[in-house]
Amino acid sequence: MINESDDRLTQLYQQLEKAAPSEMLDARIKKAAHGKMRTRKQTVAVRWLSVAAVIVLSVGVVLRVVQEQPVEQDLRNKLDEVQTSESDAVFEAEKSMMDMLPEKAGMTKDKRPEQKVQQAAVVQRNKVQKSRDVMGAMAPEIKKQELLDIQSSEMKLAKPAASAIVNWCGQDDLADSKDRLKWDERLELLKLENRLEQVECLQTLMQEMFLQDEE
Amino acid sequence: MNADSDELLIQKYRSGNAAAFDCLYERYRIPVFNYIYRQVKQKNLTEDIFQDVWLRVIRSVEQLKTDGNFSSWLYRIAHNRLVDYWRQHRPDEMDDDGDVPDPGKAPEHLQFIQNCIERLKALLDLLKPEQRDAFVLRQESGLTLEQIAEVTSSGRETVKSRLRYAVQRLRAGLEGCDD
Numbered sequence: 001m002i003n004e005s006d007d008r009l010t011q012l013y014q015q016l017e018k019a020a021p022s023e024m025l026d027a028r029i030k031k032a033a034h035g036k037m038r039t040r041k042q043t044v045a046v047r048w049l050s051v052a053a054v055i056v057l058s059v060g061v062v063l064r065v066v067q068e069q070p071v072e073q074d075l076r077n078k079l080d081e082v083q084t085s086e087s088d089a090v091f092e093a094e095k096s097m098m099d100m101l102p103e104k105a106g107m108t109k110d111k112r113p114e115q116k117v118q119q120a121a122v123v124q125r126n127k128v129q130k131s132r133d134v135m136g137a138m139a140p141e142i143k144k145q146e147l148l149d150i151q152s153s154e155m156k157l158a159k160p161a162a163s164a165i166v167n168w169c170g171q172d173d174l175a176d177s178k179d180r181l182k183w184d185e186r187l188e189l190l191k192l193e194n195r196l197e198q199v200e201c202l203q204t205l206m207q208e209m210f211l212q213d214e215e
Numbered sequence: 216m217n218a219d220s221d222e223l224l225i226q227k228y229r230s231g232n233a234a235a236f237d238c239l240y241e242r243y244r245i246p247v248f249n250y251i252y253r254q255v256k257q258k259n260l261t262e263d264i265f266q267d268v269w270l271r272v273i274r275s276v277e278q279l280k281t282d283g284n285f286s287s288w289l290y291r292i293a294h295n296r297l298v299d300y301w302r303q304h305r306p307d308e309m310d311d312d313g314d315v316p317d318p319g320k321a322p323e324h325l326q327f328i329q330n331c332i333e334r335l336k337a338l339l340d341l342l343k344p345e346q347r348d349a350f351v352l353r354q355e356s357g358l359t360l361e362q363i364a365e366v367t368s369s370g371r372e373t374v375k376s377r378l379r380y381a382v383q384r385l386r387a388g389l390e391g392c393d394d
Binding site: 006008009010012014015016018019020021022026028029030032033036037 | 237240252274335
């Protein structure tokens with residue numbers, strides 16, 4: 001019976017001369033196998049380095065954000081202080097100028113301008129408080145330019161009150177008048193004469209006087 | 216590490232142990248080389264095919280299932296590479312099984328070879344490629360019929376038939392030789 005195996009054949013086959021790959025071929029194959037392992041390890045190492053780098057960068061960004069929040073709060077507080085000190089300084093300056101006037105000009109003290117200055121300073125303080133409230137409600141990021149704009153507008157508010165002490169925008173005859181119509185007529189006249197500086201001065205003074213009166 | 220199973224060596228190699236590959240390579244380099252050599256019969260060509268086989272192994276070792284049989288997988292790669300070679304260089308030999316083997320004596324020119332070993336070498340060259348492939352694979356690898364069937368993408372009975380015819384022809388051709 002023929003089957004698929006034969007011991008004698010197997011024995012003879014095992015006696016056949018065995019061929020073998022050259023040493024160079026062995027070295028090439030092993031080198032390829034080792035090289036693949038090195039590449040795989042490098043890939044794994046690079047992957048871990050990337051993850052570590054992302055973590056470090058993320059932590060750095062978070063820390064930076066956390067650090068900047070107190071700085072913004074400081075800026076807001078300083079802005080409030082500046083505005084308050086400005087209004088106080090204006091009031092003091094106006095008061096001292098008022099005190100000086102009777103001595104220099106020998107004039108009797110005109111209480112109305114002083115009263116107007118005080119009222120103007122109160123108005124100004126109210127405005128400062130309002131702006132403070134607005135600032136508090138603002139978004140965390142406060143731009144420097146906005147701060148400067150606010151400061152300059154506050155200064156503009158202070159100016160008319162000071163100039164009113166010195167003169168009634170050149171319209172001294174209006175000093176004792178409470179007649180709004182008279183003031184409006186004078187304003188129109190100044191506009192027709194194109195005396196813009198006095199127009200602006202009078203407009204600001206009228207806002208303060210008649211606004212205060214309405215209050 | 217020499218006593219480790221093929222699968223354990225593969226795992227170690229995948230984990231980055233290059234020495235595990237060296238051990239595996241030492242275990243199979245001679246049998247695989249001879250499996251190819253007995254069918255190609257040229258050393259340089261055998262080295263080319265042999266290198267190609269191992270490079271494919273290195274590239275694809277990640278895909279090998281952990282419970283897979285490394286030996287069958289390795290010989291399958293080698294077998295496929297041989298089939299490519301046959302298709303390119305000896306297409307006329309790629310014919311069906313089914314011939315009834317000649318139960319007679321060895322060809323006349325071989326009867327002058329008294330030494331059985333030398334005659335066996337010559338008789339192997341006369342086998343059909345599929346029969347020689349099955350016989351040499353069985354001798355070199357020690358794989359079972361089922362595993363050889365898997366390696367050659369054939370049925371178990373087909374492998375059995377090929378082996379049977381190969382044995383018959385070889386046995387007949389070796390009559391009268393001196394062991």
